[in-house]
Amino acid sequence: MAKQERSRRTYELVLDAAAAEFVRFGYSDASLTQVVERTGLTKGALYGHFSSKQELAMALRRHLEAVVEELLGEVGRRPGRGLVELGEFICSVAARVTADVRLQAALRLADEEFRAGGKPSVLLERVRETSRELLREAQGAGRLDGALPLEPFADLTVALLFGAYHTSGELSGEELLRRVRNMWDVLAGLAAKAAG
Incomplete structure (x- = not known):
């Protein structure tokens, strides 16, 4: 070798x-x-x-940033954008987090940094931004009620994803992904009902 x-x-x-x-x-x-x-x-x-340990943490932060760009690139390549695409995005993030120990570590480090007075993780912020963008596009295309409050809904998607991850305990990756999908179905159903 x-x-x-x-x-x-x-x-x-x-x-x-x-x-x-x-x-x-x-x-x-x-x-x-x-x-x-x-x-x-x-x-x-x-x-x-x-x-140093700090250098290891920096490498994990760079990994987090690369994963965020990759996930956002996947969203940009999907045709038609709205609730369905937002659900797919949320589930793809959940799947990636459960399968990638480096990403899990970067999120833990980002969470510790945030609690110590830093900024939220780039993944959390980009999930929120992407949620708002997809919801805004769905409203603009008439696929979602224009009265649906985008900011709280985007915050709910972030809470759904990261809340499920942080409370998963010993759940397997498949079980966590199933939980995220089920919660998303409930949230999307409520949004659709509000639009109808």
């Missing part, structure tokens, strides 16, 4: 192990020693890629 490929694999292994550590313990209680133990590598191998 080429040296560059081994280096990339080590980088990925360390990042995944750090993500699991951050998900479980948060930033302040995460231990680089535990990251080393999770990987089976030496401390030198870890420090060869990441000089």
Whole structure:
């Protein structure tokens, strides 16, 4: 195996192990020693890629930003935009969060940062913005009652998605996604009923 490929694999292994550590313990209680133990590598191998816990957290933030752009790109490629597309977007975010430990870690770190007086996570903000945009387009196309308050509805989509994730406990990814889909169906049904 080429040296560059081994280096990339080590980088990925360390990042995944750090993500699991951050998900479980948060930033302040995460231990680089535990990251080393999770990987089976030496401390030198870890420090060869990441000089500090802060550097690991920054790599996870960059991952979060890349995932947000990817998810938003998928929304932009979908034809017709409205409640159905918003539901698909919310479910795709839920599926990605449940399947991606790096994303879970980035969200935990962003949540800790927000609680300490920082800004909300880029994913939370972009889900809210995308919800408003899709709802506005649905109203403009006459597929949704123009009297539906967009801001509270967009806030509900964010609360649905992230509330389900944060209260999921030991649920499997499939169970969490099912829960998000069921809650979305209720919310979309109420919106449709209000329009009718």
